[in-house]
Amino acid sequence: MELIYKGKTKDVYKLDGSNVLLKFKDDVTGEDGVFDPGANTVGLTIEGAGQSGLRMTKYFFEKMADKDIPTHYVDANIDEVTMTVRSAKVFGKGLEVICRYRAVGSFLRRYGAYCEEGQPLDAFVEVTLKDDDRLDPPINKDGLAQLGLLTTDEYVTLEALTKEISGVVKAELAAKGLDLYDIKLEFGRDSETGNILLIDEISGGNMRVYKDGTYIAPMDLEKLVLA
CATH class of the missing domain: 3.30.200.20 (Phosphorylase Kinase; domain 1)
Known part of the structure; x- marks a missing residue:
């Protein structure tokens, strides 16, 4: 190979x-x-x-x-x-799409003057550029369109898919007594059809999950989910 x-x-x-x-x-x-x-x-x-x-x-x-x-x-x-x-094919050099249900992580670091840790959020979606040198900077819909990374219609599709996928994960976890705080997803265009689809992975390594207010580590989460 x-x-x-x-x-x-x-x-x-x-x-x-x-x-x-x-x-x-x-x-x-x-x-x-x-x-x-x-x-x-x-x-x-x-x-x-x-x-x-x-x-x-x-x-x-x-x-x-x-x-x-x-x-x-x-x-x-x-x-x-x-x-x-x-x-x-990824968008540009790659995008990460985060769906947030609680104010934690980088959201809290950026907006901590206006929210408390763990404050509920209504499936807040944000996009960041995959750029290690620039610490994965956030970018909005207009920025994505003006830089030629996503059309406005593609952004609407991306946001809707993110909320739908995150909702499925959140419901699956909730059924096991677990609370999804946030999740990071990646998308691309199918190389043959050009349609937008979820890529990469959905695992404990790209989400924060808590049980009764206590954070669950990725490998422990897998055991709880697949038990």
Whole structure:
């Protein structure tokens, strides 16, 4: 297989045809040895994190398929810690779309003068550019359009998909007594059809989840969700 890209938490390989292979790694984002889904760097390595993330990703992508929500997911091999996906083109150098239900993380750091930690938010959606050197700066709908990254109509689709997907995840977690505070998603255009679809993963590594006010670490979350 041809290596296309080495990422922070996954490596990407080219397969025959239009599909690609994602190899999940045990590296997780964070700083100073502490996990943080919003961090731009690999903060630590946790044995089994890749397989844990893949199991949860498989679970949620199959939930999306049941609801006819478009994703790049084809299938997964848990033992080999790999996922086969449809090829997709990211917007520019990549966007991250965050749906927030509570004021925590970078939202609290930016707007803390106007909100309290943990304050409820109504599925607040924001987009950031994937740019480590500039600390993933936020960008709004007009900025995306003027820079040619997304049309206004595509932004509307992106926002609607983000709320729908996040709502599915939130409901699944709530059924298990868990509270989703925020979640980070990625999207791209299907390389063949051009349609917008969910890409990357849905795992404990890209969300903050609490139970009775206590934060649940990613691998512990996977055990609770898939129990």
